[in-house]
Amino acid sequence: MLPEPPPKPLTLSERLANIRQASNTVLPAAVGDAALREFPFRAADFERVRKLIYDKAGISLSPAKQDMVYSRLARRLRATGMKSFGQYLDHLEFSRGAVEWEGFVNALTTNLTSFFREPHHFPLLAQHLRVVAGKRKPINIWCCAASTGEEPYSIAMTVADAFPNGGPQISVVCSDLDTSVLATAEKGVYTLDRVDKIPPEQLKRYFSKSAGISGDVYTVKPELRQMLSFRRLNLLDAVWSVRAPLDVIFCRNVMIYFDKPTQYRILARFAPMLSPDGLLFAGHSESFLHAADLFHSLGKTVYALAAKRG
Numbered sequence: 047m048l049p050e051p052p053p054k055p056l057t058l059s060e061r062l063a064n065i066r067q068a069s070n071t072v073l074p075a076a077v078g079d080a081a082l083r084e085f086p087f088r089a090a091d092f093e094r095v096r097k098l099i100y101d102k103a104g105i106s107l108s109p110a111k112q113d114m115v116y117s118r119l120a121r122r123l124r125a126t127g128m129k130s131f132g133q134y135l136d137h138l139e140f141s142r143g144a145v146e147w148e149g150f151v152n153a154l155t156t157n158l159t160s161f162f163r164e165p166h167h168f169p170l171l172a173q174h175l176r177v178v179a180g181k182r183k184p185i186n187i188w189c190c191a192a193s194t195g196e197e198p199y200s201i202a203m204t205v206a207d208a209f210p211n212g213g214p215q216i217s218v219v220c221s222d223l224d225t226s227v228l229a230t231a232e233k234g235v236y237t238l239d240r241v242d243k244i245p246p247e248q249l250k251r252y253f254s255k256s257a258g259i260s261g262d263v264y265t266v267k268p269e270l271r272q273m274l275s276f277r278r279l280n281l282l283d284a285v286w287s288v289r290a291p292l293d294v295i296f297c298r299n300v301m302i303y304f305d306k307p308t309q310y311r312i313l314a315r316f317a318p319m320l321s322p323d324g325l326l327f328a329g330h331s332e333s334f335l336h337a338a339d340l341f342h343s344l345g346k347t348v349y350a351l352a353a354k355r356g
């Protein structure tokens with residue numbers, strides 16, 4: 047008879063299940079998980095994090111994000127050699143201009159994006175650009191939550207396709223609060239799993255393929271790349287380094303992290319920057335009904351200046 051294989055080490059959730067079973071009580075998951083954490087993370091620590099990220103970036107974290115915050119910031123504690131959340135948060139709060147602010151903010155942003163996300167926006171963008179191209183040059187577009195670049199490069203491909211014989215001068219300013227995603231955007235190099243939704247014809251036209259360490263990589267071609275410029279910009283900052291008038295603002299899937307008063311303050315600053323016939327593109331779950339005095343909906347989460355109404 048073959049010897050029995052050694053038992054596999056238990057996973058964290060299996061260990062928790064055993065504790066719950068043995069104690070014959072229903073332990074709330076968070077309590078059980080907390081007991082096994084490397085750094086103690088008290089409710090007061092979470093509240094401090096919530097306040098700091100709200101003040102710094104406008105991001106409102108719901109109580110349900112406690113585990114996410116723990117795991118993302120535990121990495122920062124390890125990276126900075128801090129022994130506890132208290133020490134880490136004291137360092138941020140009490141060392142003026144602490145370099146770690148960047149790590150803290152970068153850790154807490156959510157950067158989900160993809161090429162041609164919410165695809166219905168791109169034909170509308172092309173149509174709008176063809177209309178305004180006859181009226182003025184250059185055309186200015188701002189993509190204000192560019193993340194790792196898939197959105198601004200989708201905009202650039204749409205522009206290039208809209209004017210195949212060379213159209214007006216178009217500039218796309220790409221900004222984000224998070225410096226690490228912005229660095230990825232600036233490189234413009236993507237793995238196959240990132241580009242596989244781009245139609246093959248467009249992929250071939252706008253990317254060059256080369257062999258990377260773990261598979262092929264796709265690099266944005268210079269003719270597309272030269273349309274874009276990148277900068278770090280916090281939408282909460284008092285001054286934005288973006289030149290108006292703008293023909294288009296892409297502000298998609300970032301307002302959802304802000305509360306309504308913060309959204310309103312940002313929209314009130316967008317409005318005077320937009321050309322009278324300019325368009326504001328929002329994310330699929332974002333609605334600006336509370337700012338109806340500033341913007342009105344054209345449907346499909348596209349907005350125009352309210353002043354144009356009637």
Ligand SMILES: C[S@@+](CC[C@H](N)C(=O)[O-])C[C@H]1O[C@@H](n2cnc3c(N)ncnc32)[C@H](O)[C@@H]1O
Nearest residue numbers: 103155158159191193223224280281298299300
């Ligand atoms: C979910 S991603 C959206 C990316 C892209 N716009 C899209 O729709 O696919 C949200 C982005 O907003 C950025 N962000 C969060 N707070 C910000 C702020 N206060 N100012 C500028 N960007 C911010 C994050 O760093 C993140 O890259």
